[in-house]
Amino acid sequence: MGEVERRIVIVGGSAAGLRCACRLVRLRPSWSITVVEEREAFSYAACGLPYVVAGDIEEVDALRRTADGTVRDAAYFAAVKGVTVHPGTRATAIDVGAQLLAVVDRDGTARELPWDELVLATGATPRRLPGQPSHPRVCTFHVAEDAAPLYRQLAQGRIGHVAIIGAGLVGCELAEALRALWGARVTLLEAAAAPLPGVVDDEIGAVVAAVLRRNGVELRCRATVTAIEVADDSVVIRTPAETVSADVAIVAIGVAPAVDLAIAAGVALGPTGAIAVDGHLATSAPGVWAVGDCAEVRHAVTGEAAYLPLGSLANRQGRTLANVLAGREDSFPPVTGAVAVKVFDCNVAAAGITRAAARARGNVARSVWISAHDCAHYWPEAKEIAVHLVYEPVTERVLGVQVVGEGEAAKRADVAAQLIARRATLSELGQLEHSYAPPYAPAVEPLAVAAWVAQNQEDGIIACSPLENLAGEAVLDVRHADERQERPLAGGGTTALPLEELRARGEELGKGPWMAVCERGTRAAETLRWLQAHGRYARYLGGGLRLRAMADGGRT
């Protein structure tokens, strides 16, 4: 069409790079789009790998099929997408000035690819422990090549006990996979106080811990691995507290951006160690762009650079960059870090930052918790969820939302993400509109309830952590007698006074300080209003005994 042809070279054949390539060839069919990819197998959904090990997905190739069943190999990209992919081709150096990418083909031939625009989509590599042995018994879990041998050995009965180091997203998913399908003995070692650090705070982490333990995972928290040693027929993992001997150790302590190529070319990294990009995904080097797990993002809550290697972001970045390169108006907006993970029958999801992260940054951050049904409480299939809301007092800005339970969590995090992204306050979260019908939601959405509870807390209705030690507290149990019988409260310092009788008999109560408790926190919080109006001092147990029960066995 008379258009000047441009040469786009993309390094990396995963979500970000390929999404960018395919969109760009549609927008600019006359341009030459070339993708170089180090591995032979590419374009598969790496997030699905734990489910291959779990047997939920029958073959690794399912992860690289389109919805219509076509395998996304180089022939597919050539025929269907018009994109040239060179698998088995390693990029070795960038000459920014000369606009050349040096590569080595699978047969060892070195050559140079000229580019007008170069896209770095080099992804990430698994982090390793200091002194981590290179041995088949000590593996990471990141690419298809990691999943297949693990599956094979499990299927052959050659693995009976697996030690997983790191209870992050992948560690938890693997723990489930190994227990649920294979019944393997799983020891899960986490350096932090609870699973999923950085994703959820300790109260929600305790719920996840309880789920893991209930399903037979031997979870060790605050367990820093000091050494891994390979013996003849086992691997030995040492922490200050114990020595674990297992058949295999999987190191799942997160990933680091793959930035060697960028560093060598003088492309600037950001404070997180990933490639710094602007809103148009441009790096510091002219004509060089970066997308996906090798690049930083801007965090909507902190306003600062963040490293969030998530497939959902990679896909959007790839499309955004294609638009930018094609000359369209587009930019990649700040993100809230919305994330979800299934841990056995428990759904966990979050958006924004944790209280721990906020405090580490020097922010004041407060918490409230609620226990709720995920749909109308009278609906027969209603399931339990708990919400942990982290906010900043004074500004009343929502910093983060964490949802956990058997009920719907992921989509609630998505709703919260939309609000957090635009720096919503408690008031705005409390006015959250939702589509209400009894099978889908309560008449007031739990996210809104959490905001209301936080507003009440700013009025002085102070919630205590559901993990609070109640020993020594003057507990005021405002539940009905049948509830007290069903879920008794241990300890001697408990006064029973059902909320129904508070107005009639409340004057009998001493000054306090009281710790009001009920099943879900709602009635206990109401009690506080009355107590405070009548000269008593009191706090209440956030999320109530339900949330405490959900976390039971999860505290360490």
Added chain:
Amino acid sequence: MGEVERRIVIVGGSAAGLRCACRLVRLRPSWSITVVEEREAFSYAACGLPYVVAGDIEEVDALRRTADGTVRDAAYFAAVKGVTVHPGTRATAIDVGAQLLAVVDRDGTARELPWDELVLATGATPRRLPGQPSHPRVCTFHVAEDAAPLYRQLAQGRIGHVAIIGAGLVGCELAEALRALWGARVTLLEAAAAPLPGVVDDEIGAVVAAVLRRNGVELRCRATVTAIEVADDSVVIRTPAETVSADVAIVAIGVAPAVDLAIAAGVALGPTGAIAVDGHLATSAPGVWAVGDCAEVRHAVTGEAAYLPLGSLANRQGRTLANVLAGREDSFPPVTGAVAVKVFDCNVAAAGITRAAARARGNVARSVWISAHDCAHYWPEAKEIAVHLVYEPVTERVLGVQVVGEGEAAKRADVAAQLIARRATLSELGQLEHSYAPPYAPAVEPLAVAAWVAQNQEDGIIACSPLENLAGEAVLDVRHADERQERPLAGGGTTALPLEELRARGEELGKGPWMAVCERGTRAAETLRWLQAHGRYARYLGGGLRLRAMADGGRT
């Protein structure tokens, strides 16, 4: 506390009024809060009534229990909430100047309640057809008193055939209830072209129609009822096309705001016929406020007054008004009309306005449709959904989102509602952040995909309605051979050319105009890029043959 006592009188003991009362007594414990309620049974979740008829909920009283099992009767509100409720007390007149509410007690005693602030929470009443007979065989379905006799007669086998007039939210829920539990013969008569008019457009309505018919509901669309006549042992419903004889007719054509009291007092109504309120929920009369189904809301899309009698809004309005009356800063924001309904195994949800509503207002509105999996397509439990996105060209503002299918719909409408409420564009919807994990969502959220498809449409990749008549079209089927075999396309004018072969063989194709089709629309849309770049004219079938199959049997 030395505070001046204020007298708040609230007319109506349903969600809005009671939520307001209970919050206000907590914020202002020294104030006198009185609720008058015409009926004896009150404070039940009316949205749950269809599920009582369906047997999902075993007793009507379940709808007026708290999550901890307490029945919310007058004694409960007095003891637990400190709110005085007078059931069986009918408000008859408001004297705005003298600040008096005239009421008649259940024993017939007339008296006057003085107020400093008067809250109208009078709710709505079911609309009636012109000339609708007053007879037990012709009923509406709005209050608990409507559900109990229906259940009883069904349980006694005295109802074999029910005619439901109106396939709105309640009509569809009742149709399911009567078929699923009771196996009753159900004729569902809808004046519009498809079920759920005003909630979804015809393409999505056709999917709902197909679901209803597949489940044995005798759905008649474009069936305007001209007469209802009660015979000795039946009721006869006449439409221009047919005469239906049934045991019972349920008129479910929506509700009208209960505004008699307001009109008589000179309180201004808005353009919708409901009570006009400002952002603080104040009416035109000093000291008189209105919340819930008797009041208007401001629509976020149109910026105009709207009538949306939804329980979710009523609850939030009640709380907002309590804050306002207590002197706090709060206001009720514009709403998007987010709504959800379960119709057998199909989830339906929407936010914003329909294309029909937009066009009726004189807006230009365009549609796109997608078929998608509700989680990663390789996840074994992935379910189908379809999204209909309505937007305004030029501004590219999102006007409405409709989601239908066996997969998650309601929470997607909630996510969309957050974006529509802040007048998001296609670009913003396309940059939607979501929490991705294979069991919960695809790596790109279907809502974002819909926005991308709409952006592509603005590039010239024009989607046709999934209901388009393909006879006479030059159909280009770009599916694989096995897909064509599995879901064959009737008609002679079909050219088969799998997308994989397009680049190699596309030059063989004539100029068109072609109608490209595939399973989900994705490949057909891609085909258009190539065809258009190579001098062919083409459109594609929006949402593909999957959506068309979902709607199969639903077209009328």
